Amino acid sequence: MSNLETAPQARVCGGREDVSAEPVRQLLTGKQVPLGESTVVRRLLPNLGRRMVGAWCFVDHYGPDDIEHEPGMQVAPHPHIGLQTVSWLHDGEVTHRDSLGSLATVRPRELGLMTAGRAIAHAEQSPAEHGPRLHGAQLWVALPDSHRAAEPRFDHHPVLPEVTAPGVHATVILGELDGARSPGLVHTPLVGADLTLAAGASARLPLEPDFEYAVLVMSGSAEVAGVRVEPGSMLYLGCGRRELPLRADVDSGLLLLGGEPFEEKLVMWWNFVGRSADEISQAREDWMTGTRFGEVHGYDGARLLAPELPPGTLKPRGRVR
Structure with a gap:
């Protein structure tokens, strides 16, 4: 999926100095952004x-x-470097096409995992014949320096491991949870899991104390570490937790995201994750001149054009403001 903001801001992210070693409860609300x-x-x-x-x-x-x-989701061909995209659905279908020639339709609770590496382009759209609802999440994983120039690839995993307990069902998207490991390719210690809580359910989820975590509520309403979180909001939890108390009064769907704090500094702008302003600028030029990223065939429409780079010099600002 693309960042379709017309004036995206460059951000310097990563590093451990701003990661709390203690548990925290920071409620994050989402910014409304048009997509397609x-x-x-x-x-x-x-x-x-x-x-x-x-x-x-x-x-x-x-x-x-x-x-x-x-028409549903209609995201025209666009480029990526230095990251993995994770497509995750609760309702609907999304067809993926990329410059490697990959063609796959991702359905609810299936993993569509694209590793951009040095360069890839892709498009995502709802099929012409599609169901009445679309509900999901699109996520990016930053690649470490040792793998960010790797050859691009796309993996589709229709079947993923599951963990169950009374009133709770977990699908392991990436990484490992409670002994169940996803087949998805990862390059840093992390976890992503889809959690379904039945009405009245109460559970304590095992965590890794060296990981930092966040929980996104996708549907229903849940109490996470004692904090009520509504759909479209995410609770950042920090590090130092060995378990996570969860409770739901209604049927609820959540995403658990976590991992070791990302040590490297990186620059994010538009659909690129790099290490310097020069690298981002070169990626933009390569996309606009039609080199390096290849072509996405089968999408009926023009590809996305890159926005103008912001003026000035990028200034490192760390993981938080």
């Missing part, structure tokens, strides 16, 4: 108060939207 022709997303990361959670550096939550008489 008929979709509006709530952008939780990067946020005014928080830029990363482990290697997770971008979180968009969208829907549930009524698209019965609408």
Whole structure:
């Protein structure tokens, strides 16, 4: 998925100095951002108060939207470097096309994982014949320096490991949770899990104390570490937790995101994750001149043009403001 802001700001993220070693409770609200022709997303990361959670550096939550008489998601071809994209659905279908020739339709609770590496382009759209609802999340994972120039790839995992307890069901998207490990390719210690809580459920989820965590509520309403979190909001939890108390009075859907604090400093702008302003500028030029990223075939429409780079010199600002 693309960042379709017409004037995206460059951000310097990463580093451990601003990561709390103690548990915290920081409630983040999403910024409304138009996406394509008929979709509006709530952008939780990067946020005014928080830029990363482990290697997770971008979180968009969208829907549930009524698209019965609408085209649904229509994101034209656009480029990426230095990251992985994670497509995750609760309702609807999204067709993925990329410059490697990959073609896949991702359905609810299936993992669409694209590793951009040195360069890739892709497009995402709802199929012409689609269901009445679209609801999901799009997430990015920053690649460490050792893997950010790797060859691009796309992986589709229709079946993922699950963990169950009374009133709670977890699907492990990436990494490992309670002994269940996702087949998705990762390059830093992290976890992503989809949690379903039945009405009246109460549970304590095992965590890694060296990880920092956040929980996004996608539907229903849940009490996370004693804090009520409503749909479209995310609670940042910091580090130092061995378990996470959860409670729901109604059927609820959550995303758990976590990982070791990302040690490297990185620069994010538009759809690029790099290490310097020069690298970002070169990626933009390569996209605009039609080199390096390849072509996405099968999408009926023009590709996205890159916005203008912001004036001035990038200034490191760390993980939080």
